[in-house]
Amino acid sequence: MSVIDTPAQGSSTPERPRAFIRPDGKEKVTGLGRYTADLTFTGQLHAAFRYADHPHARIVSIDTSRAKALPGVFAVVTHEDVPDVRYGGMTQDRRLFAKEKVLWEGDVVAGVAARTVEIARQAAALVEVEYEVLPAQPDYVANMAPDAPVLHEGWAEYGADENLVRDGNVMSRYVIAKGDADAAMAGADVVVKSHYVSDASQGVPIEPRALVAQWTGDSVTVWSSTQVPFAARSGVAHTLQIPESKVRIVVPLLGGGFGSKCDFHFEAHVAILAKVTRRPVRLVFTRKEEFVAPDHRREGMDIELETGVTRDGRIVARRGRMVLDKGAYTGEGGFFAQMAAMHACGPYKLDTVRVEAFLNYSTNQPAASIRAPTAPQACWALEQHLDEVAAAIGMDPVELRRRTLVAEGDEGPAGQVFEKIGAKETLEAALELIGYDAYLRGELPDDEAVGVACGWWPCFGVPSGAYVKLNGDGTATIVTGAQENGSGSVMGLPILAAEILGMSPSDFSINYQDTDAGPWDMGSSGSQTTFNNGRAVVEAAQEVRAKLLAMGAEKLEADVADLELADGTVRVKGAPETSVTIADLAGTGEPILGKGSGEVPEAAASDASACVGSLGMESFLAPQLITHAARVKVDRDTGVVRVLDFAAAHDSGVIVNKVGADGQVYGGVMMGIGQALTEATWTDEEGRQKNPGLLDYKLQTASDGPRIQIRWIEIETPNAGPKGSKGVGEPPSVPTSGAVGNAIAKVIGRHVDQLPMTAERVWLAANSPAGEDQ
Amino acid sequence: MAVDITLSVNGVPYPLTVDPHASLLHTVRGDVGLTGSKEGCDDSECGACMMLVDGRPVNACSYLAVQADGSDVTTVEGLSDGETLAPLQEAFLTRGGVQCGFCTPGMLVSATALLDRTPNPSEDEIRTAVSGNLCRCTGYDGIVKAIAAVAAERAAQG
Ligand code: FES
Ligand code: FES
Numbered sequence: 001m002s003v004i005d006t007p008a009q010g011s012s013t014p015e016r017p018r019a020f021i022r023p024d025g026k027e028k029v030t031g032l033g034r035y036t037a038d039l040t041f042t043g044q045l046h047a048a049f050r051y052a053d054h055p056h057a058r059i060v061s062i063d064t065s066r067a068k069a070l071p072g073v074f075a076v077v078t079h080e081d082v083p084d085v086r087y088g089g090m091t092q093d094r095r096l097f098a099k100e101k102v103l104w105e106g107d108v109v110a111g112v113a114a115r116t117v118e119i120a121r122q123a124a125a126l127v128e129v130e131y132e133v134l135p136a137q138p139d140y141v142a143n144m145a146p147d148a149p150v151l152h153e154g155w156a157e158y159g160a161d162e163n164l165v166r167d168g169n170v171m172s173r174y175v176i177a178k179g180d181a182d183a184a185m186a187g188a189d190v191v192v193k194s195h196y197v198s199d200a201s202q203g204v205p206i207e208p209r210a211l212v213a214q215w216t217g218d219s220v221t222v223w224s225s226t227q228v229p230f231a232a233r234s235g236v237a238h239t240l241q242i243p244e245s246k247v248r249i250v251v252p253l254l255g256g257g258f259g260s261k262c263d264f265h266f267e268a269h270v271a272i273l274a275k276v277t278r279r280p281v282r283l284v285f286t287r288k289e290e291f292v293a294p295d296h297r298r299e300g301m302d303i304e305l306e307t308g309v310t311r312d313g314r315i316v317a318r319r320g321r322m323v324l325d326k327g328a329y330t331g332e333g334g335f336f337a338q339m340a341a342m343h344a345c346g347p348y349k350l351d352t353v354r355v356e357a358f359l360n361y362s363t364n365q366p367a368a369s370i371r372a373p374t375a376p377q378a379c380w381a382l383e384q385h386l387d388e389v390a391a392a393i394g395m396d397p398v399e400l401r402r403r404t405l406v407a408e409g410d411e412g413p414a415g416q417v418f419e420k421i422g423a424k425e426t427l428e429a430a431l432e433l434i435g436y437d438a439y440l441r442g443e444l445p446d447d448e449a450v451g452v453a454c455g456w457w458p459c460f461g462v463p464s465g466a467y468v469k470l471n472g473d474g475t476a477t478i479v480t481g482a483q484e485n486g487s488g489s490v491m492g493l494p495i496l497a498a499e500i501l502g503m504s505p506s507d508f509s510i511n512y513q514d515t516d517a518g519p520w521d522m523g524s525s526g527s528q529t530t531f532n533n534g535r536a537v538v539e540a541a542q543e544v545r546a547k548l549l550a551m552g553a554e555k556l557e558a559d560v561a562d563l564e565l566a567d568g569t570v571r572v573k574g575a576p577e578t579s580v581t582i583a584d585l586a587g588t589g590e591p592i593l594g595k596g597s598g599e600v601p602e603a604a605a606s607d608a609s610a611c612v613g614s615l616g617m618e619s620f621l622a623p624q625l626i627t628h629a630a631r632v633k634v635d636r637d638t639g640v641v642r643v644l645d646f647a648a649a650h651d652s653g654v655i656v657n658k659v660g661a662d663g664q665v666y667g668g669v670m671m672g673i674g675q676a677l678t679e680a681t682w683t684d685e686e687g688r689q690k691n692p693g694l695l696d697y698k699l700q701t702a703s704d705g706p707r708i709q710i711r712w713i714e715i716e717t718p719n720a721g722p723k724g725s726k727g728v729g730e731p732p733s734v735p736t737s738g739a740v741g742n743a744i745a746k747v748i749g750r751h752v753d754q755l756p757m758t759a760e761r762v763w764l765a766a767n768s769p770a771g772e773d774q
Numbered sequence: 775m776a777v778d779i780t781l782s783v784n785g786v787p788y789p790l791t792v793d794p795h796a797s798l799l800h801t802v803r804g805d806v807g808l809t810g811s812k813e814g815c816d817d818s819e820c821g822a823c824m825m826l827v828d829g830r831p832v833n834a835c836s837y838l839a840v841q842a843d844g845s846d847v848t849t850v851e852g853l854s855d856g857e858t859l860a861p862l863q864e865a866f867l868t869r870g871g872v873q874c875g876f877c878t879p880g881m882l883v884s885a886t887a888l889l890d891r892t893p894n895p896s897e898d899e900i901r902t903a904v905s906g907n908l909c910r911c912t913g914y915d916g917i918v919k920a921i922a923a924v925a926a927e928r929a930a931q932g
Contacts, residue, residue, distance in 0.1 A: 021867050028875030029863035029882065031810020031850035038809035206814045206822055206910050207876040255812070255876030256910050287815040486874025486911050663870045666913030694819035694908065702914040703905040 022491040022660075023510060024253065024484070035253045036210035036225045041280035044212070045074055047273050048120035048283075050110040050127045051293065052102035055138070055687050056151070056363040057131035059098060064110060067126040072119040074277040076127060078110045082272055083241040087264070090161040090334025091171060093152055094295070096239050096268055102131075103151060103328035104363050105688050106293040113273040113281045138687030140325035140362040141302050143169040151328070151361045161334060165613035171326045172359040174337035176345065176413055176618060177610035179352035184317035188308025192389045196381035198755035199680040200300040200325065203370045204699060207255020208290040211266055212282045213274035219246045220274065222267045227257040227485050228523030231332075233515045235264025236271055247271075251513035254524075257485045258671065259369040260296045262525045263332040291692030292365065297681060299336060299367030299374065300325035303381040305344060307389050313403040318413075320344040320355035324374065327366035334359075336367070336374050338617045343378035343734075345413035346386075347423050347456040347625055348404045353413045356612075364687045369525060371668065372457055372730035376675055376737055377755060383453035383738030384751045397742065398436065398452055401427055405454060414618035415607040422651030422713035426627040427454060429711040433647035434629035447636065448644070451743025452629045455735035457527070458620035459720065459727050461600045464532035465519025468497055468540040470592040474568055474583030476503065476544075479511045481521030482533035487729050488660035489529035493537045495657055496722055500541040501548070502565030503582065519597070527727025530656055531622075532600070534722040539596025547592050551585045601719045622720040624731045625651040625713075628669070628739040630706075634747040639763025641744055643673050643706040650710070653717035653726035661728045665710050668732020674700045676737035680756045779843035783808065784852030792839045799823045799834035802849060810850040810879045814908070821907030824880035825849050831887040833906075850879035853886060861924045862886060869923060870916030877909040885921045894929055897922065 027033030064076040079097040086092040098107045110127045114120035137143050137151060150168045152158070160166060165173045185191060212223045220242075226232045229249040237244045249267065266283060274281040285293065301324050308317035322340050326333060337357035344355045367373075390397040405423040412418065430452065431437075439450040466480040478497060484490035494508035511517050519536075522528055545565060552570030553560045556578055564573050571579030586592050606619035631645040648665050655661045678698040682690040691697045716724030737755060745751040748766035776791045781798075783806050790805050797816075802825070803809050811834060814820035818836040825834045826848035827841075854860040859867075862885050866872050871881070881904055888895060888903035895903065900921045901914070909917065 022872070024875070025867040025872055026859070028872050028878050029850075029859060029866055030854060030856050031808070031879045032856065033875065034809070035812070035876065037813065038803075204910055205874070205876070206820060206908055207812070207874065208814065254874060256874040258910065287817065287819075486876075488873065659870045663873055663912055663916060666870075666915040667873065667909075667911045668913070670913035671910065693817065694815050695817070699908050699910065701905040701908065702901040702918065705901065705914050705918075708913065708915060 044280040045113040050124040052107040055136040060130040063128040067123040072115040089332035091330040092159040094329040136686035175612035181352040181354035184352040185308040194385040198377035203258035203260030205256035208285040210284040213270040214280040227261040295366035298370040322357040331368040333368040340374040379455040380737040416619035423625040426649035429649035430627040430629040449746035453735035453738030459622040460526040466536040470586040481518030483524040485524035492657035497541040527729040531721035535598035540594040543594030630739040632743040639759035651713040672733040672736025676740040801839035824883040865920035871920040873911035
């Protein structure tokens with residue numbers, strides 16, 4: 001195990017530049033790179049949508065004649081113009097254009113293509129929709145009551161994953177269980193119960209999404225700002241009922257996603273408009289649309305937790321009941337109940353467990369993956385709850401974690417036995433970085449405190465593919481299905497290939513983000529690119545290496561075993577002058593290519609026999625462990641919280657690209673602080689968004705930023721990604737709000753039980769009499 | 775209705791006929807054809823569209839093209855010749871100031887304006903200068919370090 005530190009920002013001596021420059025860097029800093037909204041096509045039309053006029057209503061009729069009659073309008077399409085199919089990840093519950101009902105304010109009723117954006121929007125407003133208005137049902141907890149009207153009347157007939165346990169408005173019910181938690185709870189020395197509620201929040205990439213579709217014959221190309229081009233391709237193929245070979249998705253530079261651009265979204269809407277008009281059609285979202293229209297936000301969550309402990313800090317029982325807001329449709333978030341339940345357990349030793357989680361439909365914007373879906377909210381609740389437990393037995397909260405965090409050989413909540421992991425090491429590292437001892441000695445002013453939180457996140461082992469081919473001059477090209485969202489994970493792939501081939505990373509170009517080029521890949525989701533596509537690139541490079549060695553052996557009349565690849569040559573070990581350059585070998589015209597996918601690592605065995613609705617996530621593959629520690633200052637008069645200092649200690653296995661990994665932590669922590677303090681989608685009583693703009697949905701700015709120190713606990717992780725690496729992108733947002741929440745509670749003497757912990761909520765908690773709920 | 779104006783963008787004069795309501799951003803991205811400046815909100819909230827107008831940073835989405843008639847406009851494309859990077863561009867790349875890159879053009883323009891006016895800024899001054907530029911990827915760390923590094927290099931060179 002090794003430890004690498006990243007000095008805090010704000011040090012007066014700027015760091016020395018690092019060697020590796022991302023291959024897409026130059027086009028990004030010169031402004032010459034093209035993002036989707038930068039593309040224009042001769043003859044292009046502009047698209048606009050007519051969204052639902054009510055969050056919940058039956059559609060009686062749609063009349064597009066007035067819209068079509070507007071000069072400059074080329075097409076108006078509705079459900080009648082597309083095949084009558086439903087789509088969705090684990091449950092197929094949605095259509096491209098609403099047919100019988102609208103189920104949230106962002107449901108698309110009609111699409112328009114027109115000469116200008118203005119005309120398109122005007123025409124969209126002219127579509128006449130007659131509704132039978134139904135009561136909105138934004139209360140996702142109330143929606144599971146037996147007498148609550150069922151939102152998807154035909155739910156039982158929907159195509160769905162057979163492992164989902166569904167019932168009316170409950171899209172998925174999951175129970176994780178180990179031992180007899182009820183009996184163990186009854187026998188505990190101390191039992192603590194807590195209730196926490198998190199509002200929904202958003203991914204907010206700075207690039208609003210954009211798409212352009214163009215047909216040539218029977219084939220369509222869609223340029224899309226998606227994180228998952230292959231999922232977008234299957235979405236178009238499925239909803240328009242055409243073969244995948246006729247659909248090509250190309251992603252120009254992608255201006256961030258944070259999960260919000262995962263899943264198939266609007267590619268087919270734009271494709272059908274382009275087909276009908278026989279023109280390229282372009283759609284660029286306004287910032288408001290970027291908030292309201294994607295079926296993608298971080299889910300609201302209602303969390304009840306109960307923990308039974310012995311006085312010396314052994315957790316004998318954990319019970320929990322979680323209700324998650326799925327919103328109107330499933331999208332790709334069908335697994336959230338199970339994921340949330342895992343985060344209500346956390347990376348702790350638990351003698352017995354019973355956590356039940358419900359993922360419920362509502363008439364709200366659908367929830368789907370946003371950076372570590374379900375984890376930040378569940379972790380925020382659990383970590384504050386643990387501080388409450390520690391207080392109840394008179395133990396320092398850090399000491400409780402020392403005694404209960406898992407280590408090698410310990411068991412997870414469903415019997416997974418952990419291999420080497422650095423949970424405890426991250427705890428000690430974060431404490432050291434933040435100066436926890438000084439805090440314990442009372443060296444901080446009384447309006448400041450340090451809060452600590454731990455968390456975890458799995459790696460997702462999935463198939464992935466890549467090719468490596470040599471060019472005649474000795475350079476190489478990686479052709480990959482992987483998608484770059486900005487994190488640099490695709491940009492870092494040459495580092496892996498270069499090492500195997502004795503070349504320099506700058507010798508490689510990368511062909512990516514084009515479904516007609518690279519093999520299938522899950523896309524930039526689940527922090528999986530280095531983990532899975534890295535493995536594919538390694539295997540592809542190994543194949544090229546084997547070919548080069550064989551060719552070199554022939555050329556140099558040497559044995560393969562005596563050869564090495566270094567400095568762009570194949571040479572004899574110990575006699576580097578006996579060598580042939582890769583350029584010489586590759587320049588003959590004989591193709592030198594490798595392809596790879598690699599063997600997908602599998603999670604450790606676990607026992608799901610007592611679980612209900614299992615989707616196989618009781619065991620976390622190559623879990624990433626995190627401890628965050630935050631020093632905050634609370635203004636008791638106003639409730640305003642400022643994070644002054646932040647320590648992030650992560651076990652993400654071996655770090656392949658340190659600049660990239662650090663960047664994920666800096667960005668993830670800032671996103672986490674935003675979620676902790678200011679970021680929420682506020683809604684009216686019918687679930688309509690009240691703050692779909694950057695003025696009222698407040699992101700952290702450069703002026704808000706605390707000092708952030710990072711430490712990597714590097715463990716060569718068995719059964720993981722290349723070199724023993726794990727994912728990096730999602731964990732940095734997981735325990736952030738928990739650490740901030742615990743720090744706030746230490747200053748004001750009670751836990752804020754709603755997320756985000758806005759100034760108003762902090763003030764109310766600080767000023768409500770003890771023992772009273774806010 | 776349309777108005778004749780002349781914009782000098784990155785030193786090149788463009789005689790243009792524009793709608794009086796057209797924003798400087800749409801005019802530069804559309805009529806001039808320089809798409810380096812980005813639109814993140816069209817409402818003065820994100821800074822992705824930042825340009826210099828006669829050396830002063832403005833949110834070009836909320837600035838009328840006609841207001842810039844006769845002015846010198848600098849966009850990200852004008853910060854270097856595209857071959858040799860300006861020190862700020864180089865520093866953003868070497869210090870992790872760029873991830874998705876969508877905020878980068880605006881950030882670079884804000885940073886350029888800052889260093890023109892305050893050659894030796896404190897960290898607080900740097901953070902304030904770019905606080906109108908939202909970045910969701912980097913947590914601002916690499917950006918602040920990059921700007922500080924360029925300022926320090928310049929100070930060292932006198
Ligand atoms: S696009 Fe101008 S400030 Fe956001
Ligand atoms: S680099 Fe993505 S928003 Fe700044």
